[in-house]
Amino acid sequence: MGITERKEREKEEMRKLILGAARKLFLENGFEKVSIRNIADAIEYSPATIYLYYKDKNDLLYALHQEAFHKLTGEFQKVFVRNDPFERLTEMGRTYFRFAFENPELFDLMFIMTAPMDALECRDDIWNEGRTAFGLLVQIVQECIDKGIFQHKDAEVASMMIWSAVHGYTALFLRKRLDMFDENRRKEIMEEAFTLFTETIRRGL
Amino acid sequence: MGITERKEREKEEMRKLILGAARKLFLENGFEKVSIRNIADAIEYSPATIYLYYKDKNDLLYALHQEAFHKLTGEFQKVFVRNDPFERLTEMGRTYFRFAFENPELFDLMFIMTAPMDALECRDDIWNEGRTAFGLLVQIVQECIDKGIFQHKDAEVASMMIWSAVHGYTALFLRKRLDMFDENRRKEIMEEAFTLFTETIRRGL
DNA sequence: TTGCTTACTAAACACCGTTCAGTACTTTTG
DNA sequence: CAAAAGTACTGAACGGTGTTTAGTAAGCAA
Structure with a gap:
C-alpha cells in the first residue's frame, strides 16, 4: 500500500514542520513568550491543527x-x-x-x-x-x-x-x-x- | 494628623490581607494554579484593587x-x-x-x-x-x-x-x-x- | 454645603491553551 | 463513474489569564 506509506510520511513531515517552527520561535523568544497560536502563525496553519500532531x-x-x-x-x-x-x-x-x-x-x-x-x-x-x-x-x-x-x-x-x-x-x-x-x-x-x-x-x- | 496615620495603617493592613490570601492560596494550590482573580475572590475585592497595593x-x-x-x-x-x-x-x-x-x-x-x-x-x-x-x-x-x-x-x-x-x-x-x-x-x-x-x-x- | 481626594470596581483589552462542529478534499467501494 | 467513507483542516467558541482605564461613590476639608 503506497498510499498509506505516503500519508505516514506526510504526517511525519508535518510533525517536523511544527517542531521546527516551535524550536525556532522558542530559541528566539524563550519558552514563556511563545504560544501555540504563534507557532501556528509561523507555519500558516490554524492552531487546532497542531493538536492533531501533538497532544x-x-x-x-x-x-x-x-x-x-x-x-x-x-x-x-x-x-x-x-x-x-x-x-x-x-x-x-x-x-x-x-x-x-x-x-x-x-x-x-x-x-x-x-x-x-x-x-x-x-x-x-x-x-x-x-x-x-x-x-x-x-x-x-x-x-x-x-x-x-x-x-x-x-x-x-x-x-x-x-x-x-x-x-x-x-x-x-x-x-x-x-x-x-x-x-x-x-x-x-x-x-x-x-x-x-x-x-x-x-x-x- | 491622626487621619493620614490611620490611612497609612489601613493601607498596610490591606497589603497584609492580600499577601495573606495569596500565601494561603499559593501554598495550597501551587503558584501555577493561582491567579490574581482567585486572590481577589478570596478577599472579596475586585482584581483591580490588588494592583493598587502591588505593582x-x-x-x-x-x-x-x-x-x-x-x-x-x-x-x-x-x-x-x-x-x-x-x-x-x-x-x-x-x-x-x-x-x-x-x-x-x-x-x-x-x-x-x-x-x-x-x-x-x-x-x-x-x-x-x-x-x-x-x-x-x-x-x-x-x-x-x-x-x-x-x-x-x-x-x-x-x-x-x-x-x-x-x-x-x-x-x-x-x-x-x-x-x-x-x-x-x-x-x-x-x-x-x-x-x-x-x-x-x-x-x- | 461644596469641592476635592481617595478607594474601589465594572468592563474592557489582548492574550492564552484547548475543544469541537463542520467543511472541503481524497480515497475506497459498489 | 457515482456514492460512501475517511482524512485533514479550520472558525469559532469556551473558559480562563494578567493588566489597564474610565467612572462611581464615599470621606474629608474648606
Whole structure:
C-alpha cells in the first residue's frame, strides 16, 4: 500500500514542520513568550491543527527536550577521546556547563522546567534520556574508581554527588541567583568554584 | 494628623490581607494554579484593587519570596547552637534541604522561579535576601578555614562550591529529575550523596 | 454645603491553551 | 463513474489569564 506509506510520511513531515517552527520561535523568544497560536502563525496553519500532531503544549516541549538530549549526549561523546578517566570526568562537567551557557533555553527544558516531565508523567513513561546521560557519568566515575583515583566504591552515589555539584551552580546561574555578584566576579567565582570542586574530589573522594 | 496615620495603617493592613490570601492560596494550590482573580475572590475585592497595593504579580511573588527568606534565615540561626564549625556547616546543608522538602513552593520561589528576580530587576534593586543568607554560609566556612579544617583559603569560593552541591540535588529533586530512581532509592541516594559530599570536603577541601 | 481626594470596581483589552462542529478534499467501494 | 467513507483542516467558541482605564461613590476639608 503506497498510499498509506505516503500519508505516514506526510504526517511525519508535518510533525517536523511544527517542531521546527516551535524550536525556532522558542530559541528566539524563550519558552514563556511563545504560544501555540504563534507557532501556528509561523507555519500558516490554524492552531487546532497542531493538536492533531501533538497532544498538547507539554508534548511539544517534550519533543524538543528529546532533541536537546541528543545534542548533549553528542557533546558528551567527545569527552571519550581523552584517556585519563579523571580528565574525562572534568571535561564532562565543563561540557555540561558549557552546554547550559550556550543553550540556556534547552538546558532549562532538560533540567529545570517541569513541562516535559509532566508530559512523561501523564503518559506514565520513564525518563530514558536522563537515564542514558546519567549512565555515561556513572561509567566514567566507575573508571575512576577502578583506577584507584576515587576511594569511594559506589559509582552511582558518587555520580549523583558530582552531578549535583555541577548542576547546582549551573541552575543558580541560569535562574539569576548569582546576579548578586557583579558580572566579572560572577564568571570568576563560578570558574574557581568548579576548579575547587574538581580538586576537592580528586583529593577526598 | 491622626487621619493620614490611620490611612497609612489601613493601607498596610490591606497589603497584609492580600499577601495573606495569596500565601494561603499559593501554598495550597501551587503558584501555577493561582491567579490574581482567585486572590481577589478570596478577599472579596475586585482584581483591580490588588494592583493598587502591588505593582503586578511578580511584585506579589517577591513579597512572599522575602517572607520565605525570613523563615529560612530563622532556621539557619539554629545551626549556631553547635560549636564545631564543620558540624554547623553540615547542619546548615541539611537545613537547606529540609526546608526545600517541607516548603517546596517557597523554595521554588526563593531559588528556582524567575518571577521574584524579575521583580527585583525591573526596579533595579539587588538581592539582599540572597546576599544575607549566603553571608551566613561564608561566615561558617571562614570558621572552618580558621580552625584548619579546610585548607582552601578563599571562603567565598568554597561557599559557592558548597552551596552549588547542596542546591544541585535539591533542585533536581524538586523539578522531578530524580524520578528516574524509584521512590525508595531516591531518598537513599540523596542521603548518601549528601553524606559523601560532606566526607569528601572534610578530607579534600 | 461644596469641592476635592481617595478607594474601589465594572468592563474592557489582548492574550492564552484547548475543544469541537463542520467543511472541503481524497480515497475506497459498489 | 457515482456514492460512501475517511482524512485533514479550520472558525469559532469556551473558559480562563494578567493588566489597564474610565467612572462611581464615599470621606474629608474648606
